[in-house]
Amino acid sequence: MELTGAEIVVRFLKDEGVKYVFGYPGGAVLHIYDALYKQQDVEHILVRHEQGATHAADGYARATGKPGVALVTSGPGATNAVTGIATAYMDSIPLVVLTGQVPTHLIGNDAFQEVDSVGITRPCVKHNFLVKDVRDLAMILKKAFYIATTGRPGPVVVDIPKDVTAAKADYKYPKQIALRSYRPVTKGHIGQIKRALKLMMAAERPMIYTGGGVILGGGSGSLTELTRLLGFPITNTLMGLGAYPGTDKQFLGMLGMHGTYEANMAMHHCDVLIAIGARFDDRVTGNVEKFCSKAKIIHIDIDPSSISKNVRVDIPIVGNVDNVLKEMLRIIKEKNLKPRREALKAWWAQIEEWRATDCLKYQQSDEVIKPQYVLEQLYKVTRGNAFVTSDVGQHQMWAAQFYKFDKPHRWINSGGLGTMGFGLPAAMGAQFAHPRSTVVCVTGEGSIQMCIQELSTCLQYGLPIKIVNLNNRYLGMVRQWQEFFYQGRYAMSYMDALPDFVRLAESYGHVGMRIEKPAEVVPALKEAMKMKDRLVFMDFITDQTENVYPMIPAGAGLNEMILV
Amino acid sequence: MRHIISILLENEAGALSRVAGLFSARGYNIESLTVAPTEDPSLSRMTVVTRGSDEIIEQITKQLNKLIDVVKLQDLTEGAHIEREMLLIKVKAVDGAREELMRLTDIFRGSIIDVTGQTFTIELTGTSEKLDAFIEAVDDKLILETVRSGVTGIARGERALRL
Numbered sequence: 114m115e116l117t118g119a120e121i122v123v124r125f126l127k128d129e130g131v132k133y134v135f136g137y138p139g140g141a142v143l144h145i146y147d148a149l150y151k152q153q154d155v156e157h158i159l160v161r162h163e164q165g166a167t168h169a170a171d172g173y174a175r176a177t178g179k180p181g182v183a184l185v186t187s188g189p190g191a192t193n194a195v196t197g198i199a200t201a202y203m204d205s206i207p208l209v210v211l212t213g214q215v216p217t218h219l220i221g222n223d224a225f226q227e228v229d230s231v232g233i234t235r236p237c238v239k240h241n242f243l244v245k246d247v248r249d250l251a252m253i254l255k256k257a258f259y260i261a262t263t264g265r266p267g268p269v270v271v272d273i274p275k276d277v278t279a280a281k282a283d284y285k286y287p288k289q290i291a292l293r294s295y296r297p298v299t300k301g302h303i304g305q306i307k308r309a310l311k312l313m314m315a316a317e318r319p320m321i322y323t324g325g326g327v328i329l330g331g332g333s334g335s336l337t338e339l340t341r342l343l344g345f346p347i348t349n350t351l352m353g354l355g356a357y358p359g360t361d362k363q364f365l366g367m368l369g370m371h372g373t374y375e376a377n378m379a380m381h382h383c384d385v386l387i388a389i390g391a392r393f394d395d396r397v398t399g400n401v402e403k404f405c406s407k408a409k410i411i412h413i414d415i416d417p418s419s420i421s422k423n424v425r426v427d428i429p430i431v432g433n434v435d436n437v438l439k440e441m442l443r444i445i446k447e448k449n450l451k452p453r454r455e456a457l458k459a460w461w462a463q464i465e466e467w468r469a470t471d472c473l474k475y476q477q478s479d480e481v482i483k484p485q486y487v488l489e490q491l492y493k494v495t496r497g498n499a500f501v502t503s504d505v506g507q508h509q510m511w512a513a514q515f516y517k518f519d520k521p522h523r524w525i526n527s528g529g530l531g532t533m534g535f536g537l538p539a540a541m542g543a544q545f546a547h548p549r550s551t552v553v554c555v556t557g558e559g560s561i562q563m564c565i566q567e568l569s570t571c572l573q574y575g576l577p578i579k580i581v582n583l584n585n586r587y588l589g590m591v592r593q594w595q596e597f598f599y600q601g602r603y604a605m606s607y608m609d610a611l612p613d614f615v616r617l618a619e620s621y622g623h624v625g626m627r628i629e630k631p632a633e634v635v636p637a638l639k640e641a642m643k644m645k646d647r648l649v650f651m652d653f654i655t656d657q658t659e660n661v662y663p664m665i666p667a668g669a670g671l672n673e674m675i676l677v
Numbered sequence: 678m679r680h681i682i683s684i685l686l687e688n689e690a691g692a693l694s695r696v697a698g699l700f701s702a703r704g705y706n707i708e709s710l711t712v713a714p715t716e717d718p719s720l721s722r723m724t725v726v727t728r729g730s731d732e733i734i735e736q737i738t739k740q741l742n743k744l745i746d747v748v749k750l751q752d753l754t755e756g757a758h759i760e761r762e763m764l765l766i767k768v769k770a771v772d773g774a775r776e777e778l779m780r781l782t783d784i785f786r787g788s789i790i791d792v793t794g795q796t797f798t799i800e801l802t803g804t805s806e807k808l809d810a811f812i813e814a815v816d817d818k819l820i821l822e823t824v825r826s827g828v829t830g831i832a833r834g835e836r837a838l839r840l
Contacts, residue, residue: 231691236702240745243690260745293840294687294748418739421732 114285118247118278119144122211125254127154128286131182133173133545134158135166139186140226141213144278158545158574161566163190165538167197168564171206172542175525176500178331180207180262181542187213188226191272192233196532199237201268203529204352205329207261208268209254210234216276217245230272239267247280255287264297265416266329297415301432306440309387309411309428310450316385317456318463319345322368322397325352325528326390326414327434328521332356335438336389342445343452346464348376350391351513352528359517360497365464366473369397370665371510374472377663377671379464380405388412390434393423394529403670413437472663472676473514482631484508484583484655487638488515491553491581494638499551499579500543502526504536504560507589510661512555534563537580541567544576551579551642558584558608558652568621571648579641580650582614585657593660618650629654679708680734681753681760681830683838684723684741688714692746696723699744705729705737709762709805709827720748722838724829726805751838753830760830763800764808765790766815767822770797774819785811796821 116124122145126134135158138146149157160166163185170181181201185194191212201208215224231243240260242253250273257269313319327336333356340347340363347357348368357364366373368380380386386408391397398404404424412419412426413434420429430437444450475485488511491499501516502525503509509526518524525543527535540554561582571578583589591606615625624647628637634653641649663674686692693712700707708726715722727737734752741747753760770778770792778797782789787801801811805828812823832838 232694235691235695235698292745295745416743418736418743422736425732 114283115281116284117144117148117281118250118273119148121247121250121282121284122254122273122278123148123152123155124284125251125286126182127152129254129258131155134182134184135160135169135173135542136184137163137166137186137190139190139213141187141215141275142184142278144275145184145211145213157184158541159570160538161569162564163193164196164534165541165564165567165570167194167208167210168200168532168535168538169542169545170208170210171197171201172502172525172539173546174201174206174208174542175539176522176543176546178329178522180209180258182209182211184211185213186226187215187230188228190226191228191230195234195237196534198234198268198270200527200530200532200535202237202239204325204527205266206268207266209257209261210268210270212270212272214243214272214274217274218276220274230270234270237268238270241270241272243272244274244277247277247282250277250282251284252287255290256292259290259292260295264295265326298431299433299436301413301430301437301440303440305428305430306437307444309430310441310444312385312409312411312428313343313387314450314452317453318382318384318460319343319387319452319457320379320383320385320408321345321347321387321389322350322380322391323347323353323356323389324350324391327353327356330390330415330434332390332434332438333521335435335442339438339442342442344454344457345387345452346379346461348372348380350394350397350528351526353391354513354524355518355521358519360519365468367513368671370399371514371661371663373514374470374663374674374676375464375467377665377674378467381670381672382463383408386410388426389438390414392419395423398423398671399665399673400668400670470676474677475659477631478656479631482628482634482653482655484511484585484653484659485515486631487581487583487634487653487655488512488555490635490638491555492516494635494642495551495553499523499553500525500547502536502539502543502552502554504556505531505533506557506560507593507659507661508555508557508560508583511583533560536560537564537567537578540578541570541574541576544578545574553579553581555581555583557589558582558586558611558614559588565617568618568623568648572622575646576648577644577646578648580648582650582652583655584611584614584652585655585659586611587657590661596660597666614650614652618648623648623650625650625652627652627654678730678734679726679728679754681758681828682725682727682738682741682750683753683830684725684750685715685720685748685838685840686723687746687748688719688721689746692721693723695744695746696725696741699740700727703736703740705733709825711827711829724827726828748840749838751832753832756836757833758830759833760804760828761802762805762808762828763802763826764811765798765800765824766812766820767796767798768815768819769795769821770819771795774816778815778819781811781814787811
């Protein structure tokens with residue numbers, strides 16, 4: 114059937130099973146918007162800034178495991194989307210971003226609203242395409258979804274010139290796809306898996322360290338089964354929270370710069386480290402020279418370039434995490450392999466000693482609200498069942514420390530790029546994905562202002578997001594570093610001239626609450642959660658000088674933590 | 678260590694900038710880079726000369742392999758191989774220097790490909806080292822212009838980089 118390029122885009126999205134497109138119109142994409150207008154299968158969500166479109170698509174992807182889709186116009190539309198694209202890239206989130214482009218005959222002419230979108234996004238996408246001929250459009254879109262969602266996922270940009278959206282071509286949904294230059298590995302090497310198992314069964318002080326790859330690779334179930342079967346301690350990275358039940362006894366909490374004492378000490382002292390879908394990020398390893406110096410390291414990852422990039426590993430296994438873990442389980446059961454129970458007992462005794470330091474304890478107060486208390490109570494009031502998005506800073510770390518995630522896809526934050534402004538639009542994506550679930554955005558008065566305009570989108574679509582604003586009148590993490598490392602010279606970290614968030618929320622048509630006393634925290638949270646169909650903006654006025662502990666200073670080893 | 682990496686990549690707009698961008702973004706160095714289409718017009722062959730420790734070279738090859746446009750690659754320096762680079766050099770050739778330059782060109786098995794009353798243009802092919810040696814041997818004051826193609830190379834024997 115012959116369709117215009119614009120119709121092909123919309124028809125393809127429908128055939129690909131895309132439900133929501135987050136976007137913002139403009140000159141170069143008007144044909145596509147016209148095609149969207151004429152149908153009902155694909156719902157377009159109008160954001161208020163293109164950064165919000167990419168973060169919302171990203172939040173949708175993280176909450177579902179399906180690809181998120183954004184549509185923006187050329188020039189500033191594309192450049193505004195870049196932060197969201199880079200955010201998704203750093204966290205390996207499957208995203209397809211369609212950018213409008215000026216007509217092909219004007220490309221390179223410095224035309225109105227022209228930028229080299231393919232050039233600008235190249236370093237922060239898994240791949241990108243410029244469509245030059247409408248006859249290639251459907252196949253390129255198919256490739257984009259295929260590349261974005263397979264292997265190590267990531268964002269893919271498809272730049273579509275306006276004349277291509279007007280031109281006509283025959284359309285058939287491309288069902289099959291083969292790329293000679295892209296064949297992601299799935300199964301792990303069996304010999305390597307057996308070598309790894311041998312090492313694991315001989316381990317006296319084993320430790321499992323898992324990252325976002327387990328969630329992206331759908332390996333949460335097999336990870337949980339394997340960990341319980343072996344009785345090994347386990348820690349998750351910031352990106353990996355929820356892959357293993359956060360309330361389980363074998364779980365030692367998050368590791369890294371603001372991880373728990375027990376997780377970091379167990380990392381430092383283990384003799385066999387099993388790294389799964391994690392990339393040895395600098396916030397996790399601390400000083401790489403001192404990282405797990407006593408351990409043999411097994412690393413399971415779908416991306417060969419993640420292996421031995423920062424830390425040399427002994428047994429690399431390239432493959433889909435879930436496949437590899439299932440294979441391990443099969444072999445363990447078939448050969449009746451047993452870990453060293455006696456040695457493990459001693460190891461757990463040591464770990465319990467570390468755990469007993471209770472490193473997340475904080476001084477409760479009757480006068481001023483402690484941010485940790487808010488999150489602790491949020492966890493209780495929502496019974497650990499909420500989808501929690503966060504922005505970036507102290508509140509993000511406290512949320513990761515105090516909200517225990519038992520399921521994957523529930524904890525949604527910008528781990529790699531650390532993008533302030535991510536939380537609210539990501540919560541929109543999560544709420545569209547799970548309309549009946551509680552979605553909470555944990556944020557701060559700094560971060561929330563970076564995408565505050567999306568409150569308007571939330572009203573338009575009736576998104577009942579619960580915003581927990583930890584308002585300490587400081588860019589808290591900046592302030593903390595300035596206190597620790599710059600002798601208290603608080604350069605530009607004080608947030609002066611803040612808006613009245615209650616009235617701000619109200620003027621956007623939402624419910625606003627200000628909470629100033631510790632005793633008001635729980636009643637406020639309960640009241641907010643009761644408002645099932647309203648967005649509630651809770652402005653918690655918190656302790657201005659609270660710091661995130663424990664902390665590993667940059668350049669130190671995992672055993673060199675600062676406790677409270 | 679110096680490595681010569683041969684890459685087969687999709688002959689598409691932007692493929693070159695993906696490779697070049699990767700090297701600059703990750704701080705790898707490029708000593709030389711050549712690229713041209715192959716007998717299969719859908720493929721280009723690129724040769725990159727780079728330096729780095731074993732760990733860095735391992736990362737470079739992994740990161741290159743990750744690029745969607747890269748179809749296949751080979752580190753030529755891992756096995757026996759032949760490398761060639763071409764030099765065109767324009768020199769001032771007057772009086773006694775003409776004789777001397779002709780002799781030098783012969784010794785290096787180069788050829789003089791353009792002549793004027795005042796200049797020679799010499800073509801020379803070989804390893805980068807050989808071209809360096811030739812330039813070294815020519816009196817600095819005589820050199821008007823040099824241009825080098827960058828290194829290309831191929832594995833010795835049966836080993837071949839193909840689909």
